[in-house]
Amino acid sequence: MARTVRPVSLRPLPLLMFGLMAVACQDPVDRAAKERIFSAEDPPLVITAAAEALDAQQLAEDPALAQRVLDMDAAEVVERLGPHVATSKLTFEWTGAEEPIRLEETRKIIAGSGGVSGDFQVVLDNSRDQGLEVLRKDNGVYARNRYGRFRQRLRDRGMAERVRSEVQGVVRDMNVLFNARLALSPKGTETFEGRQTHRYDLSLASEKPALPEQVKLPEPLEPKGGQAPGSLLRQRFRTARTPVSVSGSIWVDAQTAVILQAKVDGRLRVPGEEGQPTTELSVSVRSALSDIGKEPTIEVPEDFLPDADKPEGIAEVITRYGFSVGAAAENAGEAEGDSAPASE
Numbered sequence: 001m002a003r004t005v006r007p008v009s010l011r012p013l014p015l016l017m018f019g020l021m022a023v024a025c026q027d028p029v030d031r032a033a034k035e036r037i038f039s040a041e042d043p044p045l046v047i048t049a050a051a052e053a054l055d056a057q058q059l060a061e062d063p064a065l066a067q068r069v070l071d072m073d074a075a076e077v078v079e080r081l082g083p084h085v086a087t088s089k090l091t092f093e094w095t096g097a098e099e100p101i102r103l104e105e106t107r108k109i110i111a112g113s114g115g116v117s118g119d120f121q122v123v124l125d126n127s128r129d130q131g132l133e134v135l136r137k138d139n140g141v142y143a144r145n146r147y148g149r150f151r152q153r154l155r156d157r158g159m160a161e162r163v164r165s166e167v168q169g170v171v172r173d174m175n176v177l178f179n180a181r182l183a184l185s186p187k188g189t190e191t192f193e194g195r196q197t198h199r200y201d202l203s204l205a206s207e208k209p210a211l212p213e214q215v216k217l218p219e220p221l222e223p224k225g226g227q228a229p230g231s232l233l234r235q236r237f238r239t240a241r242t243p244v245s246v247s248g249s250i251w252v253d254a255q256t257a258v259i260l261q262a263k264v265d266g267r268l269r270v271p272g273e274e275g276q277p278t279t280e281l282s283v284s285v286r287s288a289l290s291d292i293g294k295e296p297t298i299e300v301p302e303d304f305l306p307d308a309d310k311p312e313g314i315a316e317v318i319t320r321y322g323f324s325v326g327a328a329a330e331n332a333g334e335a336e337g338d339s340a341p342a343s344e
Protein backbone atom coordinates (compact mmCIF):
# COMPACT_ATOMS: atom_id res chain seq x y z
CA MET A 1 0.00 0.00 0.00
CA ALA A 2 1.49 3.33 -1.08
CA ARG A 3 2.07 5.93 1.63
CA THR A 4 0.83 9.45 1.06
CA VAL A 5 3.47 12.15 1.67
CA ARG A 6 2.00 15.44 2.82
CA PRO A 7 3.90 18.69 2.13
CA VAL A 8 5.30 20.43 5.17
CA SER A 9 3.46 23.67 5.98
CA LEU A 10 5.62 26.81 6.24
CA ARG A 11 2.89 28.98 7.68
CA PRO A 12 4.11 28.94 11.29
CA LEU A 13 7.52 30.31 10.20
CA PRO A 14 6.34 33.86 9.33
CA LEU A 15 4.31 33.93 12.51
CA LEU A 16 7.41 32.97 14.46
CA MET A 17 9.46 35.69 12.78
CA PHE A 18 6.84 38.34 13.56
CA GLY A 19 6.79 37.13 17.12
CA LEU A 20 10.54 37.48 17.46
CA MET A 21 10.42 40.96 15.93
CA ALA A 22 7.70 41.98 18.35
CA VAL A 23 9.81 40.78 21.26
CA ALA A 24 12.84 42.63 19.90
CA CYS A 25 10.86 45.85 19.59
CA GLN A 26 10.20 45.76 23.31
CA ASP A 27 13.80 46.85 23.85
CA PRO A 28 13.79 50.52 25.01
CA VAL A 29 16.65 51.49 22.69
CA ASP A 30 14.91 49.98 19.65
CA ARG A 31 11.62 51.53 20.62
CA ALA A 32 13.22 54.98 20.97
CA ALA A 33 14.94 54.61 17.60
CA LYS A 34 11.65 53.60 15.98
CA GLU A 35 9.94 56.67 17.44
CA ARG A 36 12.68 58.94 16.07
CA ILE A 37 12.53 57.37 12.61
CA PHE A 38 8.77 57.60 12.25
CA SER A 39 8.25 60.89 14.09
CA ALA A 40 7.11 64.01 12.24
CA GLU A 41 9.90 66.07 10.70
CA ASP A 42 10.88 69.17 12.66
CA PRO A 43 10.09 72.48 10.96
CA PRO A 44 13.03 74.49 9.55
CA LEU A 45 14.88 76.62 12.08
CA VAL A 46 13.74 79.77 10.27
CA ILE A 47 10.08 78.85 10.84
CA THR A 48 10.76 78.15 14.51
CA ALA A 49 12.62 81.44 14.92
CA ALA A 50 9.88 83.41 13.16
CA ALA A 51 7.27 81.95 15.51
CA GLU A 52 9.10 83.37 18.54
CA ALA A 53 7.43 86.45 20.00
CA LEU A 54 9.83 89.40 20.35
CA ASP A 55 8.98 92.53 22.34
CA ALA A 56 10.07 95.42 20.12
CA GLN A 57 9.87 97.99 22.92
CA GLN A 58 12.38 96.21 25.19
CA LEU A 59 15.49 96.39 23.00
CA ALA A 60 17.19 99.07 25.09
CA GLU A 61 16.75 97.09 28.32
CA ASP A 62 17.63 93.64 26.94
CA PRO A 63 21.01 93.51 25.09
CA ALA A 64 20.48 89.89 24.00
CA LEU A 65 17.09 90.79 22.49
CA ALA A 66 18.64 93.81 20.75
CA GLN A 67 21.30 91.58 19.17
CA ARG A 68 18.58 89.14 18.15
CA VAL A 69 16.76 91.90 16.22
CA LEU A 70 19.90 93.50 14.77
CA ASP A 71 21.15 90.13 13.48
CA MET A 72 17.83 88.92 12.02
CA ASP A 73 18.29 87.01 8.76
CA ALA A 74 16.49 87.83 5.50
CA ALA A 75 14.52 84.57 5.47
CA GLU A 76 13.15 85.24 8.96
CA VAL A 77 12.23 88.78 7.94
CA VAL A 78 10.04 87.39 5.15
CA GLU A 79 8.48 84.78 7.44
CA ARG A 80 7.59 87.46 10.00
CA LEU A 81 6.61 90.32 7.72
CA GLY A 82 5.46 88.72 4.47
CA PRO A 83 6.28 89.97 0.95
CA HIS A 84 8.06 93.31 0.68
CA VAL A 85 10.73 95.30 -1.14
CA ALA A 86 13.99 96.16 0.67
CA THR A 87 16.27 98.89 -0.70
CA SER A 88 19.61 99.96 0.75
CA LYS A 89 22.43 102.34 -0.07
CA LEU A 90 25.86 101.95 1.48
CA THR A 91 28.83 104.30 1.29
CA PHE A 92 32.40 103.35 2.26
CA GLU A 93 35.24 105.88 2.36
CA TRP A 94 38.86 105.18 3.36
CA THR A 95 41.08 108.12 4.34
CA GLY A 96 44.61 108.34 5.72
CA ALA A 97 47.38 106.35 4.06
CA GLU A 98 46.82 107.39 0.44
CA GLU A 99 44.25 109.30 -1.54
CA PRO A 100 40.68 108.76 -0.28
CA ILE A 101 38.95 105.67 -1.63
CA ARG A 102 35.17 105.85 -1.97
CA LEU A 103 32.71 103.11 -2.92
CA GLU A 104 28.93 103.28 -3.12
CA GLU A 105 26.60 100.28 -3.26
CA THR A 106 22.91 100.06 -4.02
CA ARG A 107 21.02 96.94 -3.01
CA LYS A 108 17.47 95.83 -3.71
CA ILE A 109 15.52 92.73 -2.74
CA ILE A 110 12.04 91.94 -4.07
CA ALA A 111 10.74 89.26 -1.73
CA GLY A 112 7.65 87.13 -2.26
CA SER A 113 5.83 85.17 0.41
CA GLY A 114 7.76 82.42 2.13
CA GLY A 115 11.27 82.93 3.40
CA VAL A 116 12.18 79.25 3.20
CA SER A 117 10.93 78.39 -0.28
CA GLY A 118 9.41 81.61 -1.63
CA ASP A 119 10.39 83.55 -4.74
CA PHE A 120 12.74 86.54 -4.59
CA GLN A 121 14.96 88.74 -6.75
CA VAL A 122 18.21 90.36 -5.61
CA VAL A 123 20.04 93.19 -7.42
CA LEU A 124 23.41 94.60 -6.32
CA ASP A 125 25.31 97.43 -8.07
CA ASN A 126 28.24 99.62 -7.08
CA SER A 127 30.00 102.77 -8.25
CA ARG A 128 32.79 100.76 -9.90
CA ASP A 129 30.43 99.47 -12.57
CA GLN A 130 30.18 96.06 -10.94
CA GLY A 131 27.15 94.11 -9.79
CA LEU A 132 25.11 90.95 -9.84
CA GLU A 133 21.51 89.79 -10.02
CA VAL A 134 20.11 86.59 -8.54
CA LEU A 135 16.53 85.38 -8.53
CA ARG A 136 14.69 82.31 -7.33
CA LYS A 137 11.42 81.31 -8.98
CA ASP A 138 9.61 78.07 -8.04
CA ASN A 139 12.88 76.85 -6.42
CA GLY A 140 14.75 77.42 -9.70
CA VAL A 141 17.79 79.72 -9.38
CA TYR A 142 19.17 82.06 -12.07
CA ALA A 143 22.12 84.45 -11.77
CA ARG A 144 24.18 86.88 -13.83
CA ASN A 145 26.75 89.63 -13.44
CA ARG A 146 25.84 93.23 -14.16
CA TYR A 147 26.12 93.04 -17.95
CA GLY A 148 25.91 89.30 -18.58
CA ARG A 149 23.10 86.92 -19.44
CA PHE A 150 21.22 84.92 -16.87
CA ARG A 151 22.47 81.39 -16.33
CA GLN A 152 20.55 78.66 -14.56
CA ARG A 153 22.30 77.48 -11.40
CA LEU A 154 21.50 73.86 -10.65
CA ARG A 155 24.65 72.90 -8.72
CA ASP A 156 25.10 75.89 -6.41
CA ARG A 157 22.78 74.76 -3.65
CA GLY A 158 22.11 77.55 -1.18
CA MET A 159 23.84 80.20 -3.32
CA ALA A 160 20.71 82.30 -3.80
CA GLU A 161 19.86 82.19 -0.10
CA ARG A 162 23.39 83.28 0.87
CA VAL A 163 23.27 86.23 -1.55
CA ARG A 164 19.87 87.30 -0.23
CA SER A 165 21.13 87.13 3.35
CA GLU A 166 24.26 89.14 2.59
CA VAL A 167 22.44 91.81 0.58
CA GLN A 168 19.69 92.44 3.13
CA GLY A 169 21.88 92.20 6.23
CA VAL A 170 23.20 95.78 6.15
CA VAL A 171 22.29 96.54 9.78
CA ARG A 172 23.65 93.16 10.87
CA ASP A 173 26.93 93.90 9.08
CA MET A 174 27.19 97.30 10.80
CA ASN A 175 26.65 95.59 14.13
CA VAL A 176 29.43 93.07 13.38
CA LEU A 177 31.73 95.78 12.01
CA PHE A 178 31.45 97.75 15.25
CA ASN A 179 31.93 94.68 17.48
CA ALA A 180 28.28 94.55 18.63
CA ARG A 181 28.70 97.92 20.35
CA LEU A 182 25.55 99.58 18.98
CA ALA A 183 23.80 101.16 21.97
CA LEU A 184 20.04 101.72 21.58
CA SER A 185 18.10 104.58 23.18
CA PRO A 186 14.26 104.57 22.92
CA LYS A 187 12.72 107.64 21.29
CA GLY A 188 9.02 106.79 21.31
CA THR A 189 6.75 105.45 18.58
CA GLU A 190 6.33 106.58 14.98
CA THR A 191 4.42 105.40 11.93
CA PHE A 192 6.26 104.01 8.92
CA GLU A 193 4.58 102.50 5.84
CA GLY A 194 1.31 102.59 7.77
CA ARG A 195 2.72 100.43 10.60
CA GLN A 196 3.50 101.38 14.18
CA THR A 197 7.22 101.32 14.95
CA HIS A 198 9.49 101.89 17.93
CA ARG A 199 12.31 104.29 17.15
CA TYR A 200 15.74 103.82 18.68
CA ASP A 201 18.64 106.25 18.34
CA LEU A 202 22.07 104.65 18.02
CA SER A 203 25.38 105.49 19.65
CA LEU A 204 28.66 103.73 20.37
CA ALA A 205 28.60 101.75 23.60
CA SER A 206 31.66 101.95 25.85
CA GLU A 207 32.09 98.18 25.70
CA LYS A 208 30.59 95.09 24.15
CA PRO A 209 27.48 93.89 26.07
CA ALA A 210 27.57 90.65 28.00
CA LEU A 211 25.98 88.09 25.68
CA PRO A 212 25.52 84.31 25.83
CA GLU A 213 28.73 82.51 24.85
CA GLN A 214 28.80 81.41 21.23
CA VAL A 215 30.44 78.42 19.63
CA LYS A 216 34.16 79.08 19.22
CA LEU A 217 35.42 78.26 15.76
CA PRO A 218 38.87 76.71 15.27
CA GLU A 219 41.73 78.89 14.10
CA PRO A 220 42.22 78.91 10.30
CA LEU A 221 45.05 76.81 8.90
CA GLU A 222 48.23 78.65 7.97
CA PRO A 223 49.39 78.13 4.35
CA LYS A 224 52.90 76.71 3.87
CA GLY A 225 54.07 79.77 1.99
CA GLY A 226 52.33 82.22 4.29
CA GLN A 227 49.18 84.22 3.66
CA ALA A 228 48.67 86.43 0.63
CA PRO A 229 49.09 90.21 1.12
CA GLY A 230 45.36 90.78 0.65
CA SER A 231 44.52 88.19 3.31
CA LEU A 232 47.00 89.79 5.73
CA LEU A 233 45.40 93.20 5.21
CA ARG A 234 41.89 91.84 5.84
CA GLN A 235 43.07 89.98 8.94
CA ARG A 236 44.78 93.10 10.27
CA PHE A 237 41.61 95.13 9.74
CA ARG A 238 39.57 92.48 11.56
CA THR A 239 41.86 92.37 14.61
CA ALA A 240 43.19 95.95 14.82
CA ARG A 241 40.14 98.07 13.97
CA THR A 242 38.84 100.37 16.68
CA PRO A 243 35.30 101.80 16.57
CA VAL A 244 35.36 105.59 16.93
CA SER A 245 31.75 106.74 16.63
CA VAL A 246 28.22 105.62 15.70
CA SER A 247 25.12 107.72 15.12
CA GLY A 248 21.71 107.27 13.54
CA SER A 249 18.36 105.60 14.18
CA ILE A 250 16.43 102.43 13.48
CA TRP A 251 12.65 101.95 13.30
CA VAL A 252 11.48 98.54 14.57
CA ASP A 253 8.05 97.18 13.68
CA ALA A 254 5.95 96.91 16.84
CA GLN A 255 4.18 93.75 15.69
CA THR A 256 7.01 91.66 14.20
CA ALA A 257 10.19 93.27 15.64
CA VAL A 258 11.58 93.63 12.09
CA ILE A 259 13.72 96.70 11.35
CA LEU A 260 11.69 98.63 8.76
CA GLN A 261 14.06 101.58 8.34
CA ALA A 262 17.65 102.32 9.29
CA LYS A 263 19.90 105.38 9.03
CA VAL A 264 23.32 104.63 10.46
CA ASP A 265 26.69 106.39 10.20
CA GLY A 266 29.88 105.07 11.74
CA ARG A 267 33.63 105.59 11.78
CA LEU A 268 36.46 103.14 12.48
CA ARG A 269 40.21 103.63 12.90
CA VAL A 270 43.02 101.21 12.05
CA PRO A 271 46.48 102.13 13.43
CA GLY A 272 49.38 101.83 11.02
CA GLU A 273 52.36 99.57 11.58
CA GLU A 274 56.08 100.10 10.98
CA GLY A 275 55.81 103.82 10.45
CA GLN A 276 52.64 103.66 8.36
CA PRO A 277 49.96 106.33 9.00
CA THR A 278 46.66 105.60 10.69
CA THR A 279 43.72 105.04 8.35
CA GLU A 280 40.01 105.61 8.95
CA LEU A 281 36.90 104.06 7.45
CA SER A 282 33.61 105.94 7.33
CA VAL A 283 30.48 103.87 6.68
CA SER A 284 26.98 105.15 5.91
CA VAL A 285 23.83 103.00 5.63
CA ARG A 286 20.38 104.01 4.44
CA SER A 287 17.88 101.17 4.34
CA ALA A 288 14.07 100.96 4.13
CA LEU A 289 11.32 98.42 3.45
CA SER A 290 8.32 99.19 1.25
CA ASP A 291 5.33 97.48 -0.42
CA ILE A 292 4.83 95.41 2.71
CA GLY A 293 2.21 92.71 2.19
CA LYS A 294 2.06 93.19 -1.59
CA GLU A 295 2.85 90.04 -3.53
CA PRO A 296 5.38 90.89 -6.29
CA THR A 297 5.56 89.47 -9.80
CA ILE A 298 8.81 87.57 -10.36
CA GLU A 299 9.28 85.84 -13.71
CA VAL A 300 11.85 83.39 -15.01
CA PRO A 301 14.26 85.36 -17.24
CA GLU A 302 13.91 84.86 -20.98
CA ASP A 303 16.68 83.22 -23.03
CA PHE A 304 18.70 82.18 -19.99
CA LEU A 305 21.79 80.04 -20.51
CA PRO A 306 21.67 76.42 -19.31
CA ASP A 307 23.79 75.27 -16.41
CA ALA A 308 27.35 74.31 -17.46
CA ASP A 309 29.64 71.55 -16.20
CA LYS A 310 32.65 73.88 -16.32
CA PRO A 311 33.26 77.55 -17.08
CA GLU A 312 33.34 78.03 -20.83
CA GLY A 313 35.82 80.89 -20.66
CA ILE A 314 38.75 78.72 -19.54
CA ALA A 315 38.19 76.13 -22.27
CA GLU A 316 37.79 78.87 -24.90
CA VAL A 317 41.13 80.46 -23.99
CA ILE A 318 42.94 77.10 -24.15
CA THR A 319 41.40 76.35 -27.55
CA ARG A 320 42.13 79.85 -28.88
CA TYR A 321 45.87 79.38 -28.29
CA GLY A 322 45.92 76.08 -30.17
CA PHE A 323 45.82 73.64 -27.27
CA SER A 324 43.44 70.73 -26.95
CA VAL A 325 41.66 70.54 -23.64
CA GLY A 326 42.01 66.77 -23.50
CA ALA A 327 45.66 66.89 -24.55
CA ALA A 328 46.44 69.55 -21.98
CA ALA A 329 44.97 67.42 -19.19
CA GLU A 330 46.83 64.34 -20.50
CA ASN A 331 50.13 66.23 -20.67
CA ALA A 332 49.60 67.54 -17.16
CA GLY A 333 49.06 63.99 -15.94
CA GLU A 334 52.21 62.76 -17.70
CA ALA A 335 54.21 65.60 -16.21
CA GLU A 336 53.00 64.71 -12.74
CA GLY A 337 53.85 61.07 -13.37
CA ASP A 338 57.36 61.96 -14.56
CA SER A 339 58.05 64.08 -11.54
CA ALA A 340 56.69 61.61 -9.02
CA PRO A 341 59.85 59.45 -8.66
CA ALA A 342 61.99 62.56 -8.23
CA SER A 343 59.78 63.86 -5.42
CA GLU A 344 59.96 60.49 -3.72
